[in-house]
Amino acid sequence: MKILQDKSLTDVPGFQAVGIHCGIKKNGNKDLCVIYSQKPAVAAAAFTTNIVKAAPLLVNMKHLEISDTIQAIVVNSGNANACTGAQGLEDAYKMSETTAACLNLPPNQVLVASTGIIGVPMPMHVVIPGIKAACSLIPDGSGASAAEAIMTTDSFPKQITVEIMIDDKPVFISGIAKGSGMIHPNMATMLAFIITNANISKALLTKALKDSVSNSYNMISVDGDTSTNDMVITLANGMAGHPLIDAMDKDYAKFKNALDFVNQTLAKMIAKDGEGATKLIEVSLYHAKTEKDAKICAKSVISSNLVKSAFFGSDANWGRIMCSLGYSGGDFSPDKVDIFFKNAKGTIQLVKDGTGIPFSEEKAKEILDQDYVNIVIDLKDGEYEATAWGCDLSYDYVKINGSYRT
Amino acid sequence: MKILQDKSLTDVPGFQAVGIHCGIKKNGNKDLCVIYSQKPAVAAAAFTTNIVKAAPLLVNMKHLEISDTIQAIVVNSGNANACTGAQGLEDAYKMSETTAACLNLPPNQVLVASTGIIGVPMPMHVVIPGIKAACSLIPDGSGASAAEAIMTTDSFPKQITVEIMIDDKPVFISGIAKGSGMIHPNMATMLAFIITNANISKALLTKALKDSVSNSYNMISVDGDTSTNDMVITLANGMAGHPLIDAMDKDYAKFKNALDFVNQTLAKMIAKDGEGATKLIEVSLYHAKTEKDAKICAKSVISSNLVKSAFFGSDANWGRIMCSLGYSGGDFSPDKVDIFFKNAKGTIQLVKDGTGIPFSEEKAKEILDQDYVNIVIDLKDGEYEATAWGCDLSYDYVKINGSYRT
Missing domain, CATH: 3.60.70.12 (L-amino peptidase D-ALA esterase/amidase)
Structure with missing residues (x-):
């Protein structure tokens, strides 16, 4: 092609x-x-x-x-x-x-x-x-x-x-x-x-x-x-x-x-090009039990206002990612989840087996400050995967949507 | 009591x-x-x-x-x-x-x-x-x-x-x-x-x-x-x-x-007291087909970022309310919906039978500028009702959630 x-x-x-x-x-x-x-x-x-x-x-x-x-x-x-x-x-x-x-x-x-x-x-x-x-x-x-x-x-x-x-x-x-x-x-x-x-x-x-x-x-x-x-x-x-x-x-x-x-x-x-967006976020979700679980989980993360707001502030807030996985309705084992942030600046792991692990805040900020960030989530619970795309939630989003336009 | x-x-x-x-x-x-x-x-x-x-x-x-x-x-x-x-x-x-x-x-x-x-x-x-x-x-x-x-x-x-x-x-x-x-x-x-x-x-x-x-x-x-x-x-x-x-x-x-x-x-x-909130929004939904439809519809409106942003800007954007009702998953007839805004400043009707009707922008702004607004939605499609509460989406919401806190 x-x-x-x-x-x-x-x-x-x-x-x-x-x-x-x-x-x-x-x-x-x-x-x-x-x-x-x-x-x-x-x-x-x-x-x-x-x-x-x-x-x-x-x-x-x-x-x-x-x-x-x-x-x-x-x-x-x-x-x-x-x-x-x-x-x-x-x-x-x-x-x-x-x-x-x-x-x-x-x-x-x-x-x-x-x-x-x-x-x-x-x-x-x-x-x-x-x-x-x-x-x-x-x-x-x-x-x-x-x-x-x-x-x-x-x-x-x-x-x-x-x-x-x-x-x-x-x-x-x-x-x-x-x-x-x-x-x-x-x-x-x-x-x-x-x-x-x-x-x-x-x-x-x-x-x-x-x-x-x-x-x-x-x-x-x-x-x-x-x-x-x-x-x-x-x-x-x-x-x-x-x-x-x-x-x-x-x-x-x-x-x-x-x-x-x-x-x-x-x-x-x-x-x-989301309204007010400053970065593209890609969620790559691996090893879900079913295709449906993979999609539901990936979309839940990318749709969370909390996750979006954290990315706007370059805040390595993995707790919000765990939380949005948890309420997604997708079936997975919370104590198996691994979470990574990844892009041209490198890769860091934030969560292992559902629990936070120490990571360099400096390295995390370097990755999160880019205009593209890949959130990699490994559920270690099956064979299915899904990818979802979104953007951060910024002041400008509220500005654009909070005023009357013709 | x-x-x-x-x-x-x-x-x-x-x-x-x-x-x-x-x-x-x-x-x-x-x-x-x-x-x-x-x-x-x-x-x-x-x-x-x-x-x-x-x-x-x-x-x-x-x-x-x-x-x-x-x-x-x-x-x-x-x-x-x-x-x-x-x-x-x-x-x-x-x-x-x-x-x-x-x-x-x-x-x-x-x-x-x-x-x-x-x-x-x-x-x-x-x-x-x-x-x-x-x-x-x-x-x-x-x-x-x-x-x-x-x-x-x-x-x-x-x-x-x-x-x-x-x-x-x-x-x-x-x-x-x-x-x-x-x-x-x-x-x-x-x-x-x-x-x-x-x-x-x-x-x-x-x-x-x-x-x-x-x-x-x-x-x-x-x-x-x-x-x-x-x-x-x-x-x-x-x-x-x-x-x-x-x-x-x-x-x-x-x-x-x-x-x-x-x-x-x-x-x-x-x-x-929502993060960054400047007003309390109450959705009163009447005449739904079932209790579940009533609740789903009311919650969908109060949860929409678009509706929340519009209220922050005191924008009488009823289209977003119709839209959030439509994707809620609740069952209703779009062409029967009536929508009103209401509080101590008065009442205005914005939608009749699913279609926008002329209203005073000035009056709407007066109502929407208050710190409490009641969105009244009449589905005219059954006997059930529900009430949901929420707040507007403001710059401060993003500010609070976009920065790292301990």
């Missing part, structure tokens, strides 16, 4: 994308994007588990029920179109219909995503002209402009493109995403759009996405604050021309491996 | 208590207390659900298994005796044995509680002399000194005493507690000790405590960070002299009602 540093969505054969400013955001930043596939693409999607679902999600669920393929995605930032009642649903349908009309597609071939403030009617007087403008600009668009147009409080655009070979044919997988570092308040949403020219069946694309999401986006810290608008959409247009992947063979494994890399890279970018 | 403003633990007939400084805390504050019952008292207790349990909890579980009655509780603050291995367990036993010897009691008649830093060996060289000194001072002790001695990062001592009449006999219930406003980091513990001269069977005291805990301490916001040391202990010495309460009759109801008041008062004090 090759990582293509300077490539983006529009380098995937058969795909076009553009991001523009249409007027939802008051500051003039880009706030609307359209991703277009020249051929109907096999589609798979994952939506928020929040029972309060924003209007676009309801539209997408309907469209994906009717149609196996999708040809375009229209996304706006600055307004979530959530808790907006019947009008909100009508507006979301209108967005998909307008995009479809501009691109000469059946309406159910267009998915819709929104992110931004909750409970405010979508400003359709700027959105509709915006969609028309964006569609006309598609041929000259860029993946970078699309990545920028889906940002809200993100401090940098998030994109990644990789290339693999299947049956001697180059297959590209390219994705863009937006945060939710810890969680995004009003702007509460994590979005990711992944496109590929791979030739893969609907069933296997769906399976690959589901498994991949559980090991990437679902393993980043969101404080339990699952948004009303979260979604991940993958489109595969098949244009790579290799034989259809319709069995769990080595080609599927190769594709899945690259998809995992793309999703984990985007997930880590989201974690690192 | 009468609230006795100036009374404390030592005003309950047959009980004595004292708090002293023995040297665990470096700042000279009180750090050790002993509560003593002249007669063996019927005991009930609730312990943390964290599977990482501090040594004192293991000792208490053992003692309560052996004995129905308890005659003393020894509590220290400044050190949690958690994650301290075999030595920690030995130290906890030593604390109970020393107290028992000083008071001429069998060792299993003494319970132990600790709160403070995790993973540091208990400084027994000051604790043992401290216990001896405290026991000798018991006759001259005060409930106020005991309430003070169990504090860690609490900003005020928490105590409440009430009086009810059962069979024309005065029955007193008096409790002390310490926080965990949101959660207490290193000092991660919520402790409460309730004593009464009521004459009640072990089975009914146990039932009353269990039910009462679920409606008080278990309904305050602790960010999911359930400590390794949490415990609530109730002792009833029977000295009020009324007939034994051993059926769920009107006397039980009267006692239970007063016990609920004591526990809810202490729980609210803990919530209000």
